[in-house]
Amino acid sequence: MKREIPLSGQDITEAEINAAVAVLRSDRLSLGPRIPEFEAEFTRRLGVRHAIACSSGTAGLHMCWVALGIGPGDEVITTPFSFIASSNSIQFVGAKPVFVDIDPQTWQIDVGRIEAAITPRTRALLPVDVFGVAPDMDGLWALARRYNLRVLEDSCEALGATYRGRPCGALGEAGVFGFYPNKQMTTGEGGMVVTNDDRIAFMVRSLRNQGRDPGGGWLAHPRLGYNYRMTDIQAAIGTQQMRRLDEFLAKRDRVARWYIERLSDERRLTLQRIPAEDRVSWFVFVVRLSDEYTQTDRDRLLERLQANGIGSNVYFPPIHLQPFYQERFGYKPGDFPATEALSARTIALPFFNNLSEGDVDHVVKTLRSLL
Numbered sequence: 001m002k003r004e005i006p007l008s009g010q011d012i013t014e015a016e017i018n019a020a021v022a023v024l025r026s027d028r029l030s031l032g033p034r035i036p037e038f039e040a041e042f043t044r045r046l047g048v049r050h051a052i053a054c055s056s057g058t059a060g061l062h063m064c065w066v067a068l069g070i071g072p073g074d075e076v077i078t079t080p081f082s083f084i085a086s087s088n089s090i091q092f093v094g095a096k097p098v099f100v101d102i103d104p105q106t107w108q109i110d111v112g113r114i115e116a117a118i119t120p121r122t123r124a125l126l127p128v129d130v131f132g133v134a135p136d137m138d139g140l141w142a143l144a145r146r147y148n149l150r151v152l153e154d155s156c157e158a159l160g161a162t163y164r165g166r167p168c169g170a171l172g173e174a175g176v177f178g179f180y181p182n183k184q185m186t187t188g189e190g191g192m193v194v195t196n197d198d199r200i201a202f203m204v205r206s207l208r209n210q211g212r213d214p215g216g217g218w219l220a221h222p223r224l225g226y227n228y229r230m231t232d233i234q235a236a237i238g239t240q241q242m243r244r245l246d247e248f249l250a251k252r253d254r255v256a257r258w259y260i261e262r263l264s265d266e267r268r269l270t271l272q273r274i275p276a277e278d279r280v281s282w283f284v285f286v287v288r289l290s291d292e293y294t295q296t297d298r299d300r301l302l303e304r305l306q307a308n309g310i311g312s313n314v315y316f317p318p319i320h321l322q323p324f325y326q327e328r329f330g331y332k333p334g335d336f337p338a339t340e341a342l343s344a345r346t347i348a349l350p351f352f353n354n355l356s357e358g359d360v361d362h363v364v365k366t367l368r369s370l371l
Contacts, residue, residue: 002308002309003309003362005309005310005311005350005355005362005363007311007313007349007350007351008181008284008311008350008351008352009181009352009353009354009355010181010182010352011244011251011352011353012186013244016236016237016240019237020237023236026232029233030229030231031209031229034232035053035232035235037235037236038053038235038236038242039051039052039053041238041239041242041243042177042192045167045245046169048194048195048196049195049198049201050193050195050197050198050201051192051193052192052194052205053190053192053230053234053235053238054191054192054193054208054230055189055190055191055208055228055229056180056189056190056228057085057156057177057178057179057180057191058085058088058178058191059208059228060177060178060191060192060204061085061086061176062092062226062228063193063203063204063228065093065095065152066093066203066207067203067204067207068173068174070093070095070123070124070150071094071095072093072094072095073094074095074123074124075098075119075121076090076096076097076098076123076125077099077117077118077125077126078097078100078128079100079102079108079126079127079128079135080099080101080102080318080319080336081109081130081339081343082319083156084319084322086126086128086154086156087099087319095123095124096121097126097319098122099319099335099336100114100117101337101339102339102342103338104341104342106273106274107130107131107133107342108128108130109127109135110338111135111139111143114140115143118149122147122149123149124151125140125150125151125152126152127140127171127172128154128157129155129157130157130272131157131272131284131286132157132161132168132281132283133272133278134158134163134168137164137171151172152172153169153171153172153175154175154176155176155177156177156178156183156191157281157284158281158283159184159185160184160245160279161278161279163278164277164278169194173195173197173200174193174194175193175194176191176192176194177192178190178191179192179234179238182283182352183283184248184249185238185244186237186238187230187241189234190234191230207226208226209225209227209228209229210226211223211224211225251353252282255285255352255360256280256282256351259349259351259360259364262360262361262364263287268292268371269287269288269289269371270288270290271287271288272286282351284348284351285348285349285350286315286347288345288346288347289346289347291341291345293345294344298314298344298345298347301347301370305366305370308370310349310363310367312348313348314346315346315347316346318340318343320335320336349363349367
């Protein structure tokens with residue numbers, strides 16, 4: 001019988017189940033007491049003034065652009081190596097994402113290339129903490145101050161990570177987390193905006209709730225808003241998950257260590273370079289095939305891994321080569337060569353909290369044999 005190992009999986013216990021059931025037995029399924037309880041866990045953990053729960057990380061990014069005053073005609077510099085939501089959110093407010101290629105070792109936006117991409121229309125920078133690792137935020141902030149640019153941090157993959165001792169998500173004017181089931185912790189669907197800026201927090205709280213002012217009337221809507229609320233059921237699950245976050249991070253560190261130990265001598269693979277002074281919060285475990293392999297080779301390898309019962313996937317296809325981006329902005333192969341070279345050779349291997357050492361052994365043995 002073929003051994004099946006999924007790509008990802010959540011870590012749910014009776015604590016989360018009981019918390020969700022308790023809400024279902026209450027008279028408040030939304031806009032109830034579980035939301036501020038969950039938000040308080042975040043403010044304590046990150047040391048920020050405000051945490052605002054919402055329906056997804058994508059919704060959080062969208063609201064932050066509105067709160068930051070980014071709109072039609074503006075440009076936002078970001079990375080083409082990310083999940084597509086980071087760049088899509090910029091377009092939700094009529095602004096244009098402008099891509100800067102990545103550093104081929106760190107897989108992060110190459111901060112040294114950003115200045116050349118700044119134009120009179122540039123209004124903001126969107127660094128992405130790719131795979132739970134922050135880019136060069138000190139260098140990025142130096143440019144932001146020089147050119148008077150806003151900074152929004154996409155930390156949807158980085159809960160628990162630190163940069164130079166500071167928590168990811170708290171490195172920009174605002175930061176956004178996501179809680180899809182493959183993340184470090186989950187609420188099923190959901191997101192969180194964190195900030196120390198009172199005005200941003202006020203706006204995001206209003207925008208998530210149909211443009212109502214906090215404390216205002218139910219049918220009073222001073223501004224255009226959205227239904228980006230999180231439910232109390234999700235928040236109750238999230239509170240329990242946050243209280244287990246250190247456990248989750250330790251489990252993911254252990255699984256990553258097993259992979260690294262077993263693949264350290266594999267010349268045909270390389271890993272993302274992580275600065276020694278930073279703490280990675282493992283979101284996925286991605287390997288890069290060496291340049292002797294083509295994208296066709298990688299795709300064939302993915303097919304064979306999946307045929308052997310091993311969950312695997314591409315992380316990430318280049319955003320600029322998605323059909324919509326090519327059609328709208330005219331991007332073409334060769335525009336961002338470092339991103340394209342990496343994206344053509346990445347493989348995400350099975351990775352989640354409760355992956356066993358035996359499962360890792362099986363994945364590595366199968367991967368080596370297929371290589």
